[in-house]
Amino acid sequence: MIYPHNFEQKIGFDKVRDLIASKCLSTLGTERVYDMSFSTDYNSVLRTLHETHEFTSILDSEDNFPVSYFFDVRKALKRIHVEGTYIEENELFDIRRSLDTIKSIVEFFKTEEDLPPVYPYLSTLAGNVMVFPQLIGYIDKILDKFGRIRDNASPELLKIRREISSTLSGISRSLNNILRTAQSEGYVDKDVTPSMRDGRLVIPVIPAFKRKIRGIVHDESASGKTVFIEPAEVVEANNKIRELEGDERREIMRILISFSDTLRPYIDDIFSSYEFLADIDFIRAKALFANQVNGLLPVVEDCRQIDWYHAVHPLLYLSLIRQQKDVVPLDITLDEKNRILLISGPNAGGKSVCLKTVGLLQYMLQCGLLIPLYENSRCGIFKNIFIDIGDEQSIENDLSTYSSHLTNMKYFVRNCDSGTILLIDEFGGGTEPQIGGAIAETLLDRFNQKGAYGVITTHYQNLKHFAEDNSGIINGAMLYDRHIMQPLFKLSIGNPGSSFAIEIARKIGLPEDVIADASQKVGSDYIDMDKYLQDIVRDKRYWENKRQNIRQQEKKLEELTSRYEIEIKTLEKQRKEVLTNAKVEAEKILSEANARIENTIRQIKEAQAEKEKTRAIRKQLEEFKNSVSKDIIIDDKISRKIQKLKEREEKKKSNGEKDTKTVFKPDTIEVGDAVRLKGQSSAGEVLEIQGKNVLVAFGIIKSNVKLDRLEKVSKNQLKKDRNAKSTFVSVQTTDDMREKRLNFKQEIDIRGMRGDEALQAVTYFIDDAILVGCARVRILHGTGTGALRQIIRQYLATVTGVKNYHDEHVQFGGAGITIVELE
Template sequence: MIYPQNAIDKLGFTEIRELIKEKCLTEAGRLMVEKIQPQVKVDQIDRFLRQTQEFKALLLHDEPLPVDHIYPIKPLADKAKLEGAFLSEDELHRMLLALRTVFNIIRYFNDREGQYANLELLFEHLPIEKSIVRSIEKVLDERGRLKNNASRLLEAITHEIAKSEQEARKRLDAVYRQAQANGWTGDGSLTIREGRLCIPILAENKRKIKGLIHDESATGQTAYIEPEEVFHLNNRVRDLEFDRRREVIRILTELTTEIRPHVPLLLAYHGLITKLDFVRAKALFAIDLQAEMPILDKEGSINLINARHPILYLNSVKDKQEVVPLNIKIDSTDRIILVSGPNAGGKSVCMKTVGLLQLMVQSGLLIPADERSSLGVFKQIFADIGDDQSIESDLSTYSAHLSKMKHFTTFANARTLVLIDEFGTGTDPQFGGPIAEAVLEQLNKKQVRGVITTHYSNLKVYASHAEGLENASMLFDNQKMQPLYILQIGKPGSSYAFEIAQKIGLSDDILRAAKQKIGVQQKKVDTLLVDLERDKKEIVDTKSAINRREKELIELKAKYESLSTDIETNKREIIRKAKEEAKIILKDANKLIENTIADIKSAQADKDKTKEIRAKLNKSLEQHSTALQKDKKIVKPAATTISTELEVGDWVRIEDSGSEGEILEITKNNSLILALGELRTVVKKNRVTKLRSKEKSKAKKRQTSMSTESAADFYPELDVRGMRTEDALHKIELVLDRAVMIGYPTLKIIHGKGDGILRKFIRDYLRKYNHVSRFEDENADRGGDGITYAYIG
């Protein structure tokens, strides 16, 4: 599929594999990474990509996967498979820890059934065989040591060893104290020689104690003696230890025999751990790259949006620099992109980025590009990168290039991706250019896809009129004389040879002589390319400025329309309030006039009384005028007036819960009685926000749809397994509200067991929910504490 084989190294794919291997936890996982190769089956590639994408989502958004103890099971299973062999205590302990990890992983995904559909394919419906774990736990303690009560005989031998050791030590201490009392001992205390506990006795006294001399001091003044009466007891202990070892081997052999029938399942568990480690490493690498899963296209096309070279990106993160993203499209219309431009302008990086990302996708790896990017599947990837001269094969640089061109033109087809760097170089340009053009013409006839970099003008001219080929250039700032590393599709690029030479400081005489030596036509072409690139850059800058201005205008228009709406709303509110105040004033004025007339009548037109009544009337009018003037000063046409003035019939949102309802009544203590569907609730004014007209209509629709549901449609069971805590609580709140509204007495919430984190958050929430009177676990035989019953009342 890939030609030549070293193209994988030259495109950087080998380095990608090494970086992924560093993320693996097991040697088996690293071996799987080593074997990563591009695939050609679309379904297989899609599955690999989705598995990596799902594991990435798991690592970023779900609870940690339980991978505390991952040990290779295969070597242990292979050893257990042999008749008569037995696993040691350490090996059984490693197997126990590994199996516990495997079972925790299986339970983890069982609790999230359907959430990670592609990852679940790795399990192949593996069962949790608890009998293996139980068998090991019968004989091993938590530290991995054999239990003393693993068998009755082992328990009896262990007890006898302890008893004999105690007796031997007791006898030895007595002899030692007696020797000390007699002054026979040398410097020091009891010591061990040749695995036996001995007494240090002065050399001249060594005949005074019967026993076995195990050693002497360097000076020969002290002898280390094991007393005769202790010697027999120690031999007894030694014999018992041999008996214990034989019993231990018998128990381990019996346990290994018990495990042997499960060897195929143990190998399957090993495969699961290996594959999970492999996919986990790919997902961790994707997180480092900020990689996404592109769209997989069955056609031989490439559309990279904001793509970055993986190695360059990782280095830029370390150096805190920015990588210029690549945007390139290869399809049935523009099959081959011919990239030209200045040296060190990024042509080779552009071509290698396309090739490396294509290899990564076909190997099931996520790529550092926008998720809208799409890549096809190629059955062949041909690359000509760098110098492949060979002394052994008697090939020069150009011969090596021609050898590859021969292979390309012979075996390439429409499902081949061709990558060629510095096409045509290595020989006399007068002959290399035409040969390269002929090869390019042949490749184009074969409908291949590819990216080719070159400096040859004849290839640029050919690409400009040949169907299926498209010129492209790496942009160059000819004022600052530095590359921009931006790929521009649609026109060839100048090599900027004279401009770069001038910047470096080559003398003017040399540059003038060089310009005279090149052809007039070539000089015109190169000058035209430079001018075109300058004009193109000006157009791009102008377009960018226009886009920014257009965006500003759109924002200003939206802001104006919003302010206009607010002003109109405020205007209507002010007019409404003014009318109400006018009604109140007229009512008060009429009442005042009527009272005044009544007072005058009762005074029977007395002048003094009438004068006094008129003065009182004028004083009341002045007070009304003063109050109106104050009101005019206080009135502010602000949006806050709308939000604080609430009336019966308005729709509001409760801030802390987000619930929406209609105001039925405003009480004297500034509380609101709201209708939340069929439910009624009382809240303070400062806890609500008035809804605008559009929000109000949406809220009415939601309430209408809720109210049309009947109790018969309500299902009092809720499964939140595998959900994030926030999503689970939101779903529970909606169902609880519905249950309260229709008067349903209980709600069954299935949250699973796991680590108990989700259960804890759910029960904390239920404690705070006013309408939940109590909650309890399901019966142990039907789910236990993995299910909660909430009683509403």
């Protein structure tokens, strides 16, 4: 239940509707948008949310979803319920194209029988939708690709049109002969050609010579300098043309009536298919709006709760984006322990925005819309949403603002329960503060006793005290920077807020003696309490900033620890490799040393104790010994470095630092990880994560990518990719290839093209498909005379990268589509 009747206007949902409606492709979806309503059924809300969430994935990752020809032909279908009525030519063309779109959408959601659907909720929606390939084929026999009735739609129509063509040719010849004669005699200008007036072929003649040509004057130009004469020789032929055109219209009408008779038994089923098309248009518009405002699917549970992180008012977000400003997000929690949040703080500090954000996002959620907040937020389902906000003064009903508030409060007290969320702005305001505060306190007590949830804003001190002393209600404050005297638009839950009335009065220049007298009148207790509140808010902000800084430092320490552990492991690995190589080298050195020693002994013996030669031989042996020692020293340096790293790590552990170990977690993506797009080979590094959006550096290119499109890989893979790029392929080339792969569409439509034009288009298309590594593509050429099909297949037979090609399944186009399998 929603209260009051203008609830949507109060929270801004009417503007949200208009924004979503503007993204619809047809009146089919627009009607759905304006029929969208608040639902309290958990399963229904969850289903609509998942449908929209799945479509956001389609928008992010699929390029081939059919979005053309969302036509609303329901009026035409209703009209032919009566026997003997028929669908107009243009309406039939719209039916043909929209039925083909429905068939393509249903085909998009189909998967192999043994595989789970990629989009389960949307696949369920499309599961029982009927498609009409036979009707599409029937229409194709009647209409050409431009939506005009074919000459061969019936033998009689073909005969009539041939006769019209023959008669027109005869008229044209006669007119040209008459025209040439008139031009030679100077009655008509040399550059004049026959024209059409009232459906009859005529000759433009200068008025002075109109008597020179025998015939009927049909018209004259606006300037009066030209008259249009139908020569007597072609009057009869023109009359015949009129008769033949009448026969043509009657035959076309007969063809359309015949088709309408065929279509009539399927109308109810076709209506159901168009309902599906309306659903898809509606869901697509919701998904586009979600992407525009960064809407996400939070955790939704069948209970009463609000546990939101970084919630944003979508309309405020769009407005500030246009002004190039940042929006301050809202963190808010309502649960069974603290059901009612009482927000206080200065005017223009963001209290009303906070209240409207809660109302709008909760209403959007229960209308099946994704909402802008962090995806780890938790949401619940409320049965009732009651709001009291703004000036409700009524001249017609003789109600003051306060009387209007009391009328709303009466309704709230009577109808609220544990499934209700109340949104009340300036609670108790509008009347004398003492009695207004007392009534507000009593009402707050009743709301609390009934177990209602709520967000209530106020300036009354007694309500702040009441919230502090009663369970179920919690104080909150909109923060204010008293040094620069500006609101921070940030909600802090746990303590009441100050109105900063004295500070604001002093800032705007109110005389100091006035401020002093006012402070004396209100009493020192009130002033002191207000100061205490300000001090509490200041201290809380200070400690929150401290805690945030500590968290950041802890995170840096964890990252350093992780990096050192990785370095230790890397060095250990290198050391083992060095030792292994050293052992092999040592064996070689030992073998060589033995040989050198034996050789030295032999040389000394041969020298027969000659001192100079013996000294030279010993010097060579000493140099060899020094080179061997150098290798051993290098290994000792590595060992010492590893030992130092280990000692540093042990020292950190003994000081109580967190011992974190870097473990490769394929399901968790964090800043600094190596990732790649699913189905792609190139790896990049994660620079930043914002909700479901990830900033990834692929070489020198930074790109925003949806989290669910990425998969984690080892950092060795990232190094290999970087080395490979620098050695073989430039970053620009790699990025161009990635862009081409992401934007490649696996289908080309060449219907209506000339043979050489179609062949060139298919050549480029097949080249691109092979280049991006596509395994299967579709070529739409239509049936027609079969000429295009033959040309394309002759070409495909010559392409080495083509494995085979064949007709599409008859249900999805048959011989009008060629499926190409690529190697």
